Amino acid sequence: MASISLRDVVKRYRTGKTELQVIHSVNAEIAHGEFIVIVGPSGCGKSTLLRMVAGLEEISSGEISIGERVVNELEPAERDIAMVFQNYALYPHMTVFDNMAYGLKIKKVPIDEIKQRVDKAAGILELGHLLARKPRELSGGQRQRVAMGRAIVRQPQVFLFDEPLSNLDAKLRAQTRLEIQKLHRELGITSLFVTHDQVEAMTLAQRMIVMNAGNMEQFGTPEEVYSRPATTFVASFIGSPPMNLLKHAPGGRPGSLLGIRPEHLDMGTSGWALQVETVELLGAERLVHARLGDEQLIIRTHEDQGAPEIGSTIHVLPREDRLHWFDAETGKRQ
Amino acid sequence: MASISLRDVVKRYRTGKTELQVIHSVNAEIAHGEFIVIVGPSGCGKSTLLRMVAGLEEISSGEISIGERVVNELEPAERDIAMVFQNYALYPHMTVFDNMAYGLKIKKVPIDEIKQRVDKAAGILELGHLLARKPRELSGGQRQRVAMGRAIVRQPQVFLFDEPLSNLDAKLRAQTRLEIQKLHRELGITSLFVTHDQVEAMTLAQRMIVMNAGNMEQFGTPEEVYSRPATTFVASFIGSPPMNLLKHAPGGRPGSLLGIRPEHLDMGTSGWALQVETVELLGAERLVHARLGDEQLIIRTHEDQGAPEIGSTIHVLPREDRLHWFDAETGKRQ
Amino acid sequence: QTEIQWWHSMTGGLNDWVLDLANGFNSSQTEYKIVPTYKGTYDETMPAAVAAFRAGNAPHILQVFEVGTATMMAAKGAVVPVGKVLADAGYKFDPKAYIPAVVGYYTAPNGQMLSFPFNSSTTVFNYNKDLFTKAGLDPNQPPKTWPEVVLAAAKLKASGVACPFTTSWQGWTQLESFSTWHNTEFASQGNGFGGTSARLTVNSPLHVRHIENLSNMAKQGLFVYRGRGNKADASFYSGECAMATASSSTYASIKKNAKFEFGISTLPYYPDVAGAPQNTVIGGASLWVMGGKKPAEYKGVAAFFNYLTNAEIQAKSHQRTGYLPITLASFELTEKTGFYKENPGTDVAVNQMIRKTTDKSRGIRLGNFIQVRAIEDEELEQVWAGKKSAKEALDAIVSRGNEQLERFQKAN
Amino acid sequence: MASEKRVVFRSTWLPWVLLAPQVAVITIFFFWPAAQALLQSFQQSDAFGLSTEWVGLQNFENLLNDPSYLASFKITAIFSVLVASLGIGISLLLAVFADRVVKATLVYRTLLIWPYAVAPAVAGVLWLFMFAPSIGIVSYALRGLGFEWNHLLDSDHAMTLIVIAAVWKQISYNFLFFLAGLQSIPKSLIEAAAIDGAKPWRRFWSIQFPLLSPTTFFLFVINVVYAFFDTFAIVDAATEGGPGRDTAILVYKVYYDGFKALDLGGSAAQSVVLMVIVIALTIIQFRFVEKKVQY
Amino acid sequence: MVERNRWLRVLSHAVLILGVFVVAFPLYVTFVASTQTATEILQAPMSLWPGSHLIENYTAALQGTGMGAASNAPVGRMMMISMITALVIAIGKIAISLLSAFAIVYFRFPFRMFFFWAIFVTLMLPVEVRIGPTYSVVASLGMLNTYAGLTIPLIASATATFLFRQFFLTVPDELVEAARMDGAGPMRFFKDVLVPLSTTSIAALFVIQFIYGWNQYLWPLLVTTEETMYPVVIGIKRMISGGDAATDWNIVMATAVLAMIPPALVVILMQRWFVKGLVDTEK
Numbered sequence A, B: 001m002a003s004i005s006l007r008d009v010v011k012r013y014r015t016g017k018t019e020l021q022v023i024h025s026v027n028a029e030i031a032h033g034e035f036i037v038i039v040g041p042s043g044c045g046k047s048t049l050l051r052m053v054a055g056l057e058e059i060s061s062g063e064i065s066i067g068e069r070v071v072n073e074l075e076p077a078e079r080d081i082a083m084v085f086q087n088y089a090l091y092p093h094m095t096v097f098d099n100m101a102y103g104l105k106i107k108k109v110p111i112d113e114i115k116q117r118v119d120k121a122a123g124i125l126e127l128g129h130l131l132a133r134k135p136r137e138l139s140g141g142q143r144q145r146v147a148m149g150r151a152i153v154r155q156p157q158v159f160l161f162d163e164p165l166s167n168l169d170a171k172l173r174a175q176t177r178l179e180i181q182k183l184h185r186e187l188g189i190t191s192l193f194v195t196h197d198q199v200e201a202m203t204l205a206q207r208m209i210v211m212n213a214g215n216m217e218q219f220g221t222p223e224e225v226y227s228r229p230a231t232t233f234v235a236s237f238i239g240s241p242p243m244n245l246l247k248h249a250p251g252g253r254p255g256s257l258l259g260i261r262p263e264h265l266d267m268g269t270s271g272w273a274l275q276v277e278t279v280e281l282l283g284a285e286r287l288v289h290a291r292l293g294d295e296q297l298i299i300r301t302h303e304d305q306g307a308p309e310i311g312s313t314i315h316v317l318p319r320e321d322r323l324h325w326f327d328a329e330t331g332k333r334q
Numbered sequence C: 001q002t003e004i005q006w007w008h009s010m011t012g013g014l015n016d017w018v019l020d021l022a023n024g025f026n027s028s029q030t031e032y033k034i035v036p037t038y039k040g041t042y043d044e045t046m047p048a049a050v051a052a053f054r055a056g057n058a059p060h061i062l063q064v065f066e067v068g069t070a071t072m073m074a075a076k077g078a079v080v081p082v083g084k085v086l087a088d089a090g091y092k093f094d095p096k097a098y099i100p101a102v103v104g105y106y107t108a109p110n111g112q113m114l115s116f117p118f119n120s121s122t123t124v125f126n127y128n129k130d131l132f133t134k135a136g137l138d139p140n141q142p143p144k145t146w147p148e149v150v151l152a153a154a155k156l157k158a159s160g161v162a163c164p165f166t167t168s169w170q171g172w173t174q175l176e177s178f179s180t181w182h183n184t185e186f187a188s189q190g191n192g193f194g195g196t197s198a199r200l201t202v203n204s205p206l207h208v209r210h211i212e213n214l215s216n217m218a219k220q221g222l223f224v225y226r227g228r229g230n231k232a233d234a235s236f237y238s239g240e241c242a243m244a245t246a247s248s249s250t251y252a253s254i255k256k257n258a259k260f261e262f263g264i265s266t267l268p269y270y271p272d273v274a275g276a277p278q279n280t281v282i283g284g285a286s287l288w289v290m291g292g293k294k295p296a297e298y299k300g301v302a303a304f305f306n307y308l309t310n311a312e313i314q315a316k317s318h319q320r321t322g323y324l325p326i327t328l329a330s331f332e333l334t335e336k337t338g339f340y341k342e343n344p345g346t347d348v349a350v351n352q353m354i355r356k357t358t359d360k361s362r363g364i365r366l367g368n369f370i371q372v373r374a375i376e377d378e379e380l381e382q383v384w385a386g387k388k389s390a391k392e393a394l395d396a397i398v399s400r401g402n403e404q405l406e407r408f409q410k411a412n
Numbered sequence D: 001m002a003s004e005k006r007v008v009f010r011s012t013w014l015p016w017v018l019l020a021p022q023v024a025v026i027t028i029f030f031f032w033p034a035a036q037a038l039l040q041s042f043q044q045s046d047a048f049g050l051s052t053e054w055v056g057l058q059n060f061e062n063l064l065n066d067p068s069y070l071a072s073f074k075i076t077a078i079f080s081v082l083v084a085s086l087g088i089g090i091s092l093l094l095a096v097f098a099d100r101v102v103k104a105t106l107v108y109r110t111l112l113i114w115p116y117a118v119a120p121a122v123a124g125v126l127w128l129f130m131f132a133p134s135i136g137i138v139s140y141a142l143r144g145l146g147f148e149w150n151h152l153l154d155s156d157h158a159m160t161l162i163v164i165a166a167v168w169k170q171i172s173y174n175f176l177f178f179l180a181g182l183q184s185i186p187k188s189l190i191e192a193a194a195i196d197g198a199k200p201w202r203r204f205w206s207i208q209f210p211l212l213s214p215t216t217f218f219l220f221v222i223n224v225v226y227a228f229f230d231t232f233a234i235v236d237a238a239t240e241g242g243p244g245r246d247t248a249i250l251v252y253k254v255y256y257d258g259f260k261a262l263d264l265g266g267s268a269a270q271s272v273v274l275m276v277i278v279i280a281l282t283i284i285q286f287r288f289v290e291k292k293v294q295y
Numbered sequence E: 001m002v003e004r005n006r007w008l009r010v011l012s013h014a015v016l017i018l019g020v021f022v023v024a025f026p027l028y029v030t031f032v033a034s035t036q037t038a039t040e041i042l043q044a045p046m047s048l049w050p051g052s053h054l055i056e057n058y059t060a061a062l063q064g065t066g067m068g069a070a071s072n073a074p075v076g077r078m079m080m081i082s083m084i085t086a087l088v089i090a091i092g093k094i095a096i097s098l099l100s101a102f103a104i105v106y107f108r109f110p111f112r113m114f115f116f117w118a119i120f121v122t123l124m125l126p127v128e129v130r131i132g133p134t135y136s137v138v139a140s141l142g143m144l145n146t147y148a149g150l151t152i153p154l155i156a157s158a159t160a161t162f163l164f165r166q167f168f169l170t171v172p173d174e175l176v177e178a179a180r181m182d183g184a185g186p187m188r189f190f191k192d193v194l195v196p197l198s199t200t201s202i203a204a205l206f207v208i209q210f211i212y213g214w215n216q217y218l219w220p221l222l223v224t225t226e227e228t229m230y231p232v233v234i235g236i237k238r239m240i241s242g243g244d245a246a247t248d249w250n251i252v253m254a255t256a257v258l259a260m261i262p263p264a265l266v267v268i269l270m271q272r273w274f275v276k277g278l279v280d281t282e283k
């Protein structure tokens, strides 16, 4: 277990003569045992940031420490970390046991202890009966568990996860999410978890880093991020369907954007008058896509409330305490 | 435009000496211009059913008609259908234009008309500026649109879709769903759409076929399927999180299962007493995983309601009008 | 115009020579056209022709090295005796006009000439006069006997020559020609002239003595082995080796490549052997006429051969290539023009061959001779490498070679 | 990847038409002649095929009784193993380092690929030329270093010479395959191993090398076949099987006996033996490749 | 790269440079020898600096006027024969293999696997092993001294068939289905989809087969009985160790360099596709 601190971390790629900065001065202090999720759209630099922590990419400037040590110059093996890759990166020619034991063998851990640690991890992950198989003989979910097992047996100070669930189907993903949570509760190892899926981020994170185009847009608990998004980017990225952002809302301020989440618009008989465009039923709830002037809005209602007719006019009332104001220029919260 | 009818459709695969029946006597009448979604878990036979309609698999017994014609013996090209594949199956070496035009070229449609039809389809799908590109130069969403375009230009009587959205990310998937709906409204072509994603099924379907292990479990509108699931399979497959199915619910009947959806359990001060196990925040709502005796339950609450503490006891009241009863043996609705 | 195919193995300047002959003939008349084709080395041309024959596509004329002679002779249905071709076309064939050792080799017991001697060579002794002078040897007194060769080699070595003596065609020069030169049988049945029941006799005490002698030279660095076939020739051209036994046909190349004065002398011999020196053995190749062709074509072949026997053309060929003159007339013509005086050593080959032959020196004509030659190479290499004694190697040559001879006897 | 297509076209005649050219060529130019060779192996005939005699297994018996033929097996085995293992080893080494070099890979690859274009017949000549005792540049240099090079009489030198020539000719081919194989190993596996604490040397042996094993095996078979058959031109040009018969590999002997010495029956019998070896090798490789395909 | 070890990078370059040196040295010697006179080459040690007879030697080689070259078939002519032969062999092999792989992968018919095996076995039956009978067949078909004789017997290809089969198996089934929906029949699919998709494999095979065709030696030696049909490899061999003439190494080496240029160009210019083809089809 260890804390992690990122201080003015910058990453530039040099391709030929041009230089591309993909991480812009990221600062973050992560405490012992925290579970941090890094979330953001594709290409925003999540993996790059994680790989700098892992030591797989050089740090262009700034400093990363794990525990008390500045690790900038350390080899990945010396950082005392373990990583779970998106495609699992299991060694295809080794059995599940050997995959998990490989790192320990290299460290020259006595074979008895290796056995015992692998068995324990396999027990936690319910892999006991699969130890003699090769990765190609496993299902996607099982492979994912082996990748986690490989990380666990190392008993590292830090866990790094790079979108480890994205190759699983929806059901398995939900289930594995719970397992990861349980695991973290049990082992309490500081973890960095990268995903571009906000649902994943919200459910897993103790605190989350929202990234966009190489910048850290917000760093906070899921509740904070959800209820007080720091920028319009965060506002529209977190929450599904996303927050409605209106330029010309009734009662809007010039130079500002008004944000209101779909579930904070209550249909009624008074309030803003909207034209209904389409209606989607999602099990227990309905999404009403509607138009206010030339702006598009989504309203989330409960299935009980009945579906408005397409083309009809409805009235919605925004909850006053749930309005968000952003600077129209910078996108910053006001 | 045409109706489709499936009469006692059966599919058996012969591998070596063993015979495997993967579709068990499916019957369905699909009207002109309907949008039908076939949904079910992996391996249940959705693709097989669709491919029999397409003419890509032989029909073992039974009859399929499109319009007035029995098509059992017709080649795919003669059935006047178009299909969108899961991996799009675009010809990688042809430009977008050529991909869309290929079928017409083979039919020896005059080049002027081909141009015009492709341009029109490209217009609808906003592909106009991409016509000269090769598929590898397109994003996932664009490829998907090309695959749709290839189907549209054919002006077929029937559209078949085999999980066309599963390779897209969540955001794009939602957006493309809307586009498909719009398209269907505009063109009004009878469509069969296969997916294993129930959200997709619910949002798109006018009527849906729920399949399980080669059997058609239910055929009805999304509302019907959601509010009156015909079997426990449908009950647990449709809706996320799934319906709670309890053997020993307070007030339960012997030999029956009681079904209640997570959103129809209201937290309060009286009712069933549950132990809270974990709580997940999903933006606007919370999922509370709790235990009733030795049965696991999920309750869905609004974020406003505050999070119950893990380990504490809460009380929930099931809504009486939302209880479902199933035969414990057959799983059929009672 | 009737085309006549001629497959040969002549490269370099010799190829030019072949072309000149063909062109000369072609422009001397209009009825026939000789088309010469290079088909690879001797041992590639013959199999190619054999395969072609089996497929019904043999050329009219085929150049076969002396080693293949017995095989060709045995193939009665495959070849037409040259004597017959000439006679049928009305040309007179007079054996007396030819150099005996040459024509004798290609003549059947009944006196009919089987193939046409074309480029006959024999073994000679080349030496580097400059190195001789440097070593304090008289450049005009080349060693005549093997003991003298050893002495000269020792002196050359002492003067810093890395390769005092080498040989090309080791089997041909050190066993075959060596045998006839010493009037000693190489194989029974008159070296195979008497029939296919001939067996090797190269493990005689004289042979053992010679190979032992060479083996000792090799051990002392006086004889340096430079490879099979004519590979060693290059070492002489380059001035690296001071003395070499080689084919007389090296003359043209030495003249072209050598940056030093060189001399040609007779093959060394052992003076204590009765009857030595006798005559050396023939090498090079002759032209065979293949069977199954049209009469008109044979006429053309005969006309071409007749053209080749012309004394002037013969003489020119001889002078140009270092191959032997085939008719006595051409030899005399060459002598008359003073060529031998101007080019000392060029007459050595003729002088070695022109003598009257004995039953033991007429030549060597054995079946499966190609394999026998290969066996000679393989076994002698073992001696030079010090892996076998001379006696062991020669015994092995006899026993392994005889197996080949038996097999040939059986098949024919 | 499946080894069968799920989707196939239906036609009773088209596949035959499609196969016809290939099948015609192999029947006329492979199987018919191979059958002839088989027939010849039971016959003895003179060079010109004028008299042919049925001898049954005589030719095979002769082979078995010929110590030099048996020796040739041993020589072939040594030669093939040397060529295959050195050829594979050296090109693997080069490929591993070329894989590490990010820049200039193209330059190295271009320079290393070049011998592939040289005909074996010419390759033998080139190396002979460089090692020729009198004019060879390499033998001269070796002499300068106090090493007396003599492949004409020293069997080990001769073997070394043909092995060098054969390996040299094959390095490019192996190199390309290895480089391609290395580049198709997912980078994340290497990274995972690095995080697991493996240093480059260890990573190579425990991750890259095992994952290359299909390529290595494939190349091993190809190289053995190459050493078995395609090298006769090299041997012919460089040593002619000498000194003695110490470099006379099987195919050289087939070629020599059948083509130069005109012993058709004996050569055909050797061909048959070689064909059997070939078919065995084919089966082994086929099995392996099929297995790998399902990987 | 995963680690930032500087000396490892230096070592990499060192090993590669050494490798390049060893691999390229014979070719350099060949080139140097082709710029000297025959006599200069014979003077051991030969100079390792290019001599001054480059143009002279190459002209001699090209025109066939050098002492070493055997006369009336100059290298230029032989190169053309080689070029035509190699092209026909490469293209022919690719064409018939594409067709047979297509048949084997995309159809079901009796003896399918038998034919596949039959083709596969030929992979390792080199000409040397059955040269006599093969020659007889060619001769009785009257194909001696023709391009047909030089090429057709070598045109069957197990390697290519196998490679194409492997590649076809990786082509997604959905593409066939899409084509069928579009109304394309088997040959239309073959022509419009399969062949265009196979271009990298085709390119890789073209390199391998072109070189195979170009480097043929024994077969042309047998089936050509006229010098006008000799390919260049024979031209080189014919200059060496024949008869009694000394080898003119300078001309031999010049010819060797000339003979190497076309295949080397093919390899080098197509190497990108070559490597890609090898990776894509996984051998």
Ligand SMILES: Nc1ncnc2c1ncn2[C@@H]1O[C@H](COP(=O)(O)OP(=O)(O)OP(=O)(O)O)[C@@H](O)[C@H]1O
Residues within 6 Å of the ligand: A013, A014, A015, A020, A022, A040, A041, A042, A043, A044, A045, A046, A047, A048, A049, A196
């Ligand atoms: N080696 C490289 N050279 C140049 N640019 C690179 C390199 N690696 C990544 N990038 C760029 O850096 C940016 C961040 O990449 P990164 O992989 O960190 O994104 P990500 O957030 O993980 O995206 P995803 O969700 O798609 O995995 C991207 O724009 C990418 O194109």
Ligand SMILES: Nc1ncnc2c1ncn2[C@@H]1O[C@H](COP(=O)(O)OP(=O)(O)OP(=O)(O)O)[C@@H](O)[C@H]1O
Residues within 6 Å of the ligand: B013, B014, B015, B020, B022, B040, B041, B042, B043, B044, B045, B046, B047, B048, B049, B196, D006
């Ligand atoms: N060619 C075949 N031979 C034998 N069985 C087959 C074949 N094709 C499919 N099946 C079996 O038929 C069943 C139905 O397959 P199908 O592809 O229709 O499922 P699906 O519902 O489309 O599943 P998914 O969501 O995974 O695509 C599966 O159990 C499958 O294993």
Ligand SMILES: O=P(O)(O)OC[C@H](O)CO
Residues within 6 Å of the ligand: C065, C066, C067, C119, C120, C121, C122, C169, C172, C230, C247, C248, C249, C283, C284, C285, E243, E244
């Ligand atoms: O080099 P040649 O032409 O004199 O021939 C040599 C003899 O054939 C050796 O057997």
Ligand SMILES: [Mg+2]
Residues within 6 Å of the ligand: A046, A047, A048
């Ligand atoms: Mg990433």
Ligand SMILES: [Mg+2]
Residues within 6 Å of the ligand: B046, B047, B048, B162
């Ligand atoms: Mg499916």
